């Protein structure tokens with residue numbers, strides 16, 4: 001769950017003012033009214049349009065929409081967060097100074113990175129710069145890479161959408177999966193919202209992109225013996241998110257062109273995004289990076305009350321390759337080492353399974369029954 005705050009909503013049909021809660025999730029601005037399950041509006045950040053308004057009020061509409069629905073935000077912190085998330089929204093006045101400062105900072109970063117790259121090479125420069133990338137910039141990069149990656153995954157069941165959990169027979173599974181992810185996200189306390197999606201890919205795999213976008217492949221859920229195994233893999237991927245491994249990989253892959261795109265505030269649709277997405281989908285991390293994500297995953301599972309050893313069980317079963325590009329054979333010492341490390345470090349499960357039996361049975365059907 002991202003930032004939230006209060007605002008005013010006009011539905012465009014009547015002149016009634018609705019006092020609402022505005023929630024900023026990974027993809028969209030969500031308008032909720034107290035006591036109502038269904039949001040009044042879900043507006044993707046890219047489709048937000050800023051409408052003329054008095055000073056101190058951010059007034060938004062949905063681009064290209066026929067009705068006159070409007071959202072008004074007076075809370076400057078919330079308005080700033082929306083500005084950071086949405087490319088089309090750029091509040092004039094007080095933000096022009098801020099965006100000028102952003103450009104100066106990024107020009108300096110670009111210059112510093114040129115020097116770093118000239119002296120030490122791209123991988124070093126990417127490693128040194130990744131911690132300096134603002135989270136708002138990582139989220140924008142994440143949105144662009146995520147869109148690109150979705151076109152690159154390839155759907156193993158083209159008669160259905162790439163994303164599982166969307167049809168009516170898959171909804172129950174999606175709800176159970178949502179509960180599992182929410183439990184992990186609550187203890188992970190990431191600086192950005194997490195978005196975990198199951199997709200129709202037959203490999204037993206998972207991948208974390210920049211900006212908190214995690215994909216779990218159907219094949220992994222098929223191979224899992226219990227919910228803790230699925231949770232363990234997701235906890236490991238959340239480790240990559242927390243350590244910003246995907247962002248560093250994209251910086252390494254797309255290098256200079258990406259950096260300049262960032263300075264100019266435009267990395268959507270650029271060639272750098274294509275290269276960046278390809279790199280992050282094909283990469284294999286070093287042993288050190290994997291070990292750090294394993295340690296994070298163990299810790300997270302223990303805090304969430306799950307069985308931290310379940311990651312070792314599933315790694316052992318699927319030959320240690322839970323990420324694209326990570327081609328390790330069952331008998332490879334690296335896999336045995338990881339499994340042994342997890343078994344040595346993680347405490348045995350303390351309580352009940354991370355999902356109850358009926359939720360686990362439901363989760364198994366997130367990509368349909370059969």
Ligand SMILES: [Zn+2]
Pocket residue numbers: 236240285290293323
């Ligand atoms: Zn990993």
